[in-house]
Amino acid sequence: MKPLTVGGEAGATIVRELPQEVALTTWQTLSSVLLWAGQEPAWRGDLFEVTAMREWEERLLREEWDPELRDPLAVLVGELARLEHGSPQAIAQACLCVTDWATERCYWATAIAFAEAAGLSWPEQPQYAWTAGRLMRARGLVREATAWLKRAERVAVHKRDRDLQARALISQGNLHAFVGGDLRKALKAHGDALRIARRHGLRNREGEAMHDLFVVTWYLGRSREAEEYAAGAVEIYKSSSHPRLPALAHDIATSWAAEGCYGPALQVLEAAAAQFDEPSDRLQVLASLAFAAAGSGNAVAFSAVTGEIQSLPDPVVDQSGAALLDVARGAALLADWALAEQLASRVVERSHPWTEGRLRDIAHDVLHDVLRRQTPAAEGTGHGHPRAARLAGEIVAALRA
Template sequence: MLLTERPEPTGARKRHRRILPGPSLATRPFEGAALLDELEGTRGALFTWARDVALWVQTPPDQRSGLFWPDAPRVLDLQGPSARAAAALRGLWTHPESVRSAAVAEACTSISEWAENEGGLASTAIYFAELAASASEDDALLALAAGRVNRRYAVYERARHWYERGIDLARAHADRPAQAAGYLSWGNMEFQRGRHASARRFFVRAWRTARKFHLREEGGAARHNLMTLALERGKFDEAQDHALAAFGFYGRQHGRMPYFAHDVAQLWAWQRFYSAAYPVFLAAVPLITHPKERIKLLANLGRAAAGLGESQVFFDAWQGVTAYVPRPNEHLAEAYVNIGEGALLLGLAAQAHDVGSRALALARERGESSTEAQAEALLSKVRTPTAPLVPLEPPDTVKALSRWLLQTLQERAAPSM
């Protein structure tokens, strides 16, 4: 017989949810070294800013007093990053023990966004996004943002790490919109890499979270992404159902409506419903202005125009795509594929082969398996030419949604009185 009574459970044990720590900042050969390869002139001061923020982040809060010499010479007047960022970082140097984490994170986010908009500053954009997430370490949205920046530059393993951390934080704090956003972002990365089954699992998780917690915006985004995935897999009827559902969730005033309309029109172009797709692409042109997003829109517009025999519109779109400085991004390879498909519709086999080859090389470089397969299919069609497929008459459901989207975009583009 035991000398002591056997311990018995006194109640349910409280679960402590694990939160994955963020990945370590890049430190080889030293902190921020990659930034020096990108930054010239006064921009080189961002290297010092990055190292100072990294030191502040890695120092325990009760040991930050006197961390920096407040009178040390530092360049504050930079061409590019906002003055607000410089002001926040000035507080970091003068009062490191009392500066707010949120202010430091906001400054780093603004620098990361500036670096992305500049183009060609991938390491700077990634490093400052990760500094922002590290400075405000309980903020799930900043962790997810760091993941998205890494994904856009095809740094997939670090992106996955940040997504997992962001979702852990969101679940720990019961932040359901951020949790759904994390599933959507992770699914988008899987989709970009051609991992369709995995992407669908994440999109469905996002949809279930949105439905359970009555999140209209996240629900619309989940059905939007499921539409795009169904399109990629050739399940056009399923994609159309998701499109109608997403339109209902978003509503006409949603800020992403031009992008949603573009994606729905792309669904129709893949089915050769060019008469429904073309006017929607055309109406989206004044509303989608970011250069790397615009090249994808122009390529799809050119493809639909070629399908309808609008050769001048196609050549204008071709010029817009090929004039883009080819900085690698998540839209460029797909844009080349679509402008190549348009060229093929007009019988321009040599041009289709040229842009198809560019698309294939870029997709392989970035590990974008889906786009790689599309480029290979385009090149196969160039090698074994067949008669161009004629446009198809869209069904009534497609015509109705096309009219709704067209009216919505025209209202958005109309000048306010």
């Protein structure tokens, strides 16, 4: 498999996005890794001049750079100097250390390129292909993510790694649903993952597949089926203290709020909000909480939450137009027309007409309703049905355990 995200334009992006003092060396190291990975082991014996590579490694170790970048680059150069005896495992792991370093600093081209280099350096291990595919999916690289996630699935099947096979299918399902917009394909991928997880007793993967099936079936309008998946995922996540329980709680609560079931939604979101620290994730949860509070008629809670949202850095807020629209809808429910207009207008003005066209259209619709002083339509009574109330109690107890 050839690299899909590394080439002339991508290479230039990597050099431009990195600090000047590390950019060229990082790119040269990546290029050397890809050259090594692209050769059969028997043909690696004369790829590099060993003395020159050892001198390069020593120079790297003397650099006064961030050791989280310098050290894995030195490991890579040192392993490449071993030519055909270089360790695919050591090279792949060092590549992912660079990916971690770059991801923390939002150097996305660098992060993706080294993740892909890890997968190419140790192609027999599906974990690395899966990691590359997930990162590409998160950045909206549909074609490249699809190729790597399918590769991860194939290698996992070959190695009988059922856990990774299920993970790869779940990731493909999320790619279809949230990037490609094909809910039917997502349904099949998640369904396949669920069957594999159940057949091989993989309880965490079973819970994750049910979590995603809940989301997909809810969007498809299959409410009863969605309820069953939601309850099943909650039960598994509770029993295993799964780290995605707060995310599941948020997803279930937002589905209730969207249906006008505000009381249980508010109860769950208030408990879940404390579990989210990363700014963009916290923004989304707070926005959902603001909408549920407004739907419940709790103006005090709505005001407190919107105050916290407005204290977040502008770049974080502007990157999530969907969250701002949730707050705008909440403001409209409370007839705070000035705030609703301000937030909807902000999304219209700052969303890109090409890459965020759908979001921009929704923002225009919300703004149109606000200018007409028309509150968002909501289904249900705002208090929810008995099953929602029971499940909300279970979720809150698990979040506070």
